[in-house]
Amino acid sequence: MNTPWTTESLYEALRSDSTADLEGVELNLVGGVDATVSIVMREQGDLAMQLAVSGEQIFVSSPLCLASQVKDRNAFNEACLRLNPINPLSNLGLQRVGDEDLYIVFGELSSRSPLQAVVEEIHVLADNTLQAAEAFADQLK
Amino acid sequence: MAIWTKIITLFRGAAHEAGTAVVDANAMRILDQEVRDAQTALLRARDDLAKIMAQRKMANDKLADKKAKQLEYSNYIREALARDNRGLAQEVATKLATIEADIATETKIIGEFDASIGKLQTSSRQAETVIQRLKQQIDTVKATESVQRAQAALAAQHAGTGAKLGTALDSLERIKQRQTERAAQLSVAEEMAAHTGEDGDLQRRLAQAGIVPGESSADSILARFETPAPKALGHDSVAQLGHADSVANKNG
Numbered sequence: 328m329n330t331p332w333t334t335e336s337l338y339e340a341l342r343s344d345s346t347a348d349l350e351g352v353e354l355n356l357v358g359g360v361d362a363t364v365s366i367v368m369r370e371q372g373d374l375a376m377q378l379a380v381s382g383e384q385i386f387v388s389s390p391l392c393l394a395s396q397v398k399d400r401n402a403f404n405e406a407c408l409r410l411n412p413i414n415p416l417s418n419l420g421l422q423r424v425g426d427e428d429l430y431i432v433f434g435e436l437s438s439r440s441p442l443q444a445v446v447e448e449i450h451v452l453a454d455n456t457l458q459a460a461e462a463f464a465d466q467l468k
Numbered sequence: 469m470a471i472w473t474k475i476i477t478l479f480r481g482a483a484h485e486a487g488t489a490v491v492d493a494n495a496m497r498i499l500d501q502e503v504r505d506a507q508t509a510l511l512r513a514r515d516d517l518a519k520i521m522a523q524r525k526m527a528n529d530k531l532a533d534k535k536a537k538q539l540e541y542s543n544y545i546r547e548a549l550a551r552d553n554r555g556l557a558q559e560v561a562t563k564l565a566t567i568e569a570d571i572a573t574e575t576k577i578i579g580e581f582d583a584s585i586g587k588l589q590t591s592s593r594q595a596e597t598v599i600q601r602l603k604q605q606i607d608t609v610k611a612t613e614s615v616q617r618a619q620a621a622l623a624a625q626h627a628g629t630g631a632k633l634g635t636a637l638d639s640l641e642r643i644k645q646r647q648t649e650r651a652a653q654l655s656v657a658e659e660m661a662a663h664t665g666e667d668g669d670l671q672r673r674l675a676q677a678g679i680v681p682g683e684s685s686a687d688s689i690l691a692r693f694e695t696p697a698p699k700a701l702g703h704d705s706v707a708q709l710g711h712a713d714s715v716a717n718k719n720g
Contacts, residue, residue: 363614
């Protein structure tokens, strides 16, 4: 079995591996004790995603929309639940961020995943988030 | 083990505290404690397993001894009977009866040990699975928390500026805007290319007409030198000179 990634080792690998397909993807290591990798997708409207590794899991999260941007929360929640099973490789979720509720699209991988799988997750997640935002356009303010 | 129930309860407790992480440090400690308890239980089960397996081995060794004795005594009986010593055969047979009873008892005990070993192995495996799941849950909560904290920090950066936390909606807007800009740039470029195209066409036609020097300037030069020729050589020669033809006509 591979050695599991840590947030730091994964960040270093993503930055130093020239074979990784990361054009237009800006990466920054943020924070001290529980560091995260801040990802900005320059070619996808500067979509800002976050990545963190903890033990056996890699968690990548992308902000879909604020709850305050949703016209009808009940209808939107149901639409999200219905979209979730047919959304490839990503999940939809709701999180408290600061003093607001934020709908997120997120993916989880094993922290022993090969680098290529992590890179793919980043691209797929950005794509899925934008597609979801587009699909939900008429439900959002 | 209702891990989900516990985590959902933790969520409920913290969900409405603005700006705080989903699961507070206390709750995390409870989950960590639970993993440690499960690990202690697992170690105890493995200890018990080791003890029972040792006991089983001892019982099995004893059984092997008894079986060897059984074989030995059976041979003695056969030998004694062969030598017509029935009294001795009888004496050995009595001992053999005890040994065979012991063998039956030991076999039964070993069967019981095997059943216990099987149960302990199953529960160890189950405990391992529970621990692994619980750890995964904790990992997920921790990773989620880190990401949430990072997003909250981003939100805090925006808070002072009056701007909202950037989401996919903003990105979509940006993509559309950039597409519009790109489309505008493209149409300007196309227009410029079209203009250059028109100019090029005009230049070519001017050159063809001999008004500006074009690709056929060598011919024009030659024609210029040979212009007086028609007068001297007559019409036959003029026809052969090609381009000079039009020049000659103009002159005429």
